[in-house]
Amino acid sequence: MxxxxxxxxxxxxxxxxxxxxxxxxxxxxxxxxxxxxxxxxxxxxxxxxxxxxxxxxxxxxxxxxxxxxxxxxxxxxxxxxxxxxxEGYLKSSPVGDIEVPKLEKRLPNKFTKQNALRLLEVVFNYPYKYRFVRYRNHAMFSMFIFAGLRFKELLKLKYTDVDIENLTIFVNQGKGSKDRIVPMSLALAQTLKRYLDERKRLNKTCPEFFTSLTLNRGITKDGIKHIVTEMRAASGLKFTIHKLRHTFATLMLEGGCDIYSLSQMMGHSDIKTTTIYLYASPQHLRSQITKHPLNDLV
Missing domain, CATH: 1.10.150 (DNA polymerase; domain 1)
Structure with a gap:
């Protein structure tokens, strides 16, 4: 065959x-x-x-x-x-007894709170030609840092998926073909509303949430990559979009979010995937070591 x-x-x-x-x-x-x-x-x-x-x-x-x-x-x-x-085309699997190497355990690459704020500041204050682009780009980067969305999830996000009134973001068929709802902070809601007001002013009616400047359609994959490249150069910070997702997770833990809730917001199939962020946050670990019952003896 x-x-x-x-x-x-x-x-x-x-x-x-x-x-x-x-x-x-x-x-x-x-x-x-x-x-x-x-x-x-x-x-x-x-x-x-x-x-x-x-x-x-x-x-x-x-x-x-x-x-x-x-x-x-x-x-x-x-x-x-x-x-x-x-299907009857092989009597046995040729993979057989082939061993696989042990997967390296690496801590997620993420920003500190200070660098996350610096990036958002640079994105907002960049010398754009159009106000719409300023508000849209700031809203996109805020989505990564305040909601932990993946790159493809943001690209697929529809206008109807974002409910500012009820402070929720619906992620339709994210990684692993799973739907999930991500809560929205008030800071993110204000940023998104500012973008939506500008989008409405320009009469953008396409179903995609984040749109192109010149056309009435969603922003493209290459378009977002170009913006990321510009912001890297302008900020002097080395980052990927996935690094911003890692930043969201570690900042949430440092803020006191429990691991189960974070796992749901991240869309992880296994909570073990989320636990790695516990080790990536020295601040979170320091806050836990203070709970040692013998600390009062010092």
Missing amino acids: DIKLLAERFYDYSLFIRGYSKETIKRYRQVIQFYCQWAAVEKIEDVTNENVRSFLFYGRTKRQWKANTFIIYHKTFVVFFRWCQA
Whole structure:
């Protein structure tokens, strides 16, 4: 059986039956195509434990894959070959006993409170040509820092998803195909309202919440990336949008938010994912050490 045709069936199954995201399907496609090209595999019968193992070893040693990249490739093979086995195209999985490297445990990269405030100040005071762009950009960065939205979640955000009156943000089908509601602080609500008033003045009627300046449509992925590049240069701060999400999480803990509530706001499937922020916040840990019962003896 031609492995490319088989893979196309697997992609359709994963998308329409399993309900995996388009991003996941894209990853499956990239991994399988790269493997087939590297190992010169054309038929499913050509797949062996040896050439899968050699491919993964090549990636880890020659292409300098990090442990996380290796694990992503390994997981893709596990899912694809398990499906092939269930469909009767393989007797056993060629992934077999291939070991995976231990994932490095790193603390999330985040801003201090001072740098987060500095970035918001730079974003607002940047010498824009148009008032709309000033209010929109400030609202976008406030969404990342005050609500912890992911990049793709902000891009998909609709006008009707933001309820300023009830101080809520509805995240429709975020990562893992999960809906969630994120509460909105009064500071964020004021920033968003200022942007919405300006949006209304310019008669922006598209369904997307954050819109283009010149066109009546949502701002694009490249548009946001361009703004981030400008703000990096203007502020002198090195950051990614995901770093701003990490900043939201650590600042929430430092402010006294409990770990369960933060997990819900972040949209984590497992609360263990959220607990890493406990270690990323020295201020939070310092506040806890004061609870030692022998401190009063000093």
